[in-house]
């Protein structure tokens with residue numbers, strides 16, 4: 813009887829330990845969202861790629877579908893930084909038409925990268 817109880821206890825303890833391992837592995841299989849690096853955001857290597865992927869189709873080159881609102885250079889973009897429209901538009905805040913136009917908000921991390929760059933004074937680096 814005592815032996816059976818001991819065996820049962822060991823089985824339960826091992827079972828718990830093992831399920832703990834499975835849980836750990838599940839965390840590896842479904843990782844938590846990676847941390848968002850917003851340190852020292854650069855215009856050339858951080859901001860331009862975001863705008864290229866999400867905005868220039870309407871706001872760059874010869875695009876004519878944004879009512880002439882072009883900002884595919886640093887100096888043009890500064891107009892929208894300084895007026896506050898850039899951040900208002902991408903955060904879907906009042907005072908600007910939400911961007912990207914008629915599409916869902918950019919991912920949180922992407923918005924935070926642009927905010928971080930603006931907060932550093934929107935350098936042309």
Ligand code: HEC
Pocket residue numbers: 863866867868869870871877878879881892897898901902907908909911912913918
């Ligand atoms: C599908 C085309 C399209 C895309 C993609 C797009 N825009 Fe726009 N954007 C427009 C149009 C059209 C307007 C003018 C809207 C209006 O006047 O109501 C505009 C206006 C703006 C304005 C001025 C807003 C205001 O209220 O004055 C900003 C800033 C802006 N866009 C930023 C962005 C950014 C940043 C992105 C990318 C994240 C982006 N847009 C993506 C079409 C687009």
